[in-house]
Amino acid sequence: MLVAVAAIGATCAVMAPLATADDVETVTSSRSFPKVTTVKKDLFAEATSTEVDADADWGGIESLDVPQTKSAAEIAAEEQAAAEEEARQAAAAAAAASRSAERDSLSSGTSATTTTVTPPASATGASLASYATQFVGAPYAWGGSTPSGWDCSGFVMYVFAQFGVSLPHSSGAMMSVGSPVGSLAEAQPGDIITNSGHAAIYIGNGMVVNALNVGQGTQITSVSTSFYGSYAIRRVL
Known part of the structure; x- marks a missing residue:
């Protein structure tokens, strides 16, 4: 046994040098980047603000005057409004020219419809109407109190003056001229229908001829249309 042990020891002594570190090629590595020990949080969080230096120069872009554009609907609306305004002005000019022509016609002895005004034939209520x-x-x-322009009492005063009757230029004062008529059923053409705010000449069948306002001028209307509330009926002729 001693011989066997000695033989094994000799074999290990011979083979040991075969496995030394000098005869084995090794591979080593080292980090090429710094070690990170801090864990970043909220990697997907979006920035909510940006700081800009107060003296930063952006080339004047913040003061650019950017023109405002209009939609097709806005442009169309403006064009329509302009056309309507132009039409309104043209209508107003035409109306003014028509009124001027009417005044010229009346001052030359004709009515607004170019009908010659016939002088009164006799001083009767029917002729006056x-x-x-x-x-x-x-x-x-x-x-006013002439055909070139009159108000309600001026119109009545002018018409009666052509028949030799002088009346006051006041609808309220006309409530006391002539003699009273009891009701509209008793009224006759040529009677004056008047109150403190309006005066007209009765022409029969519940109708009067009267100067209404700037827009309507002199018109034939019903008594109920021209007078609201009470009124007086006076007979002068």
């Missing part, structure tokens, strides 16, 4: 209707279309003018 017929004469008054010839001025339908004559213009209205506050304080």
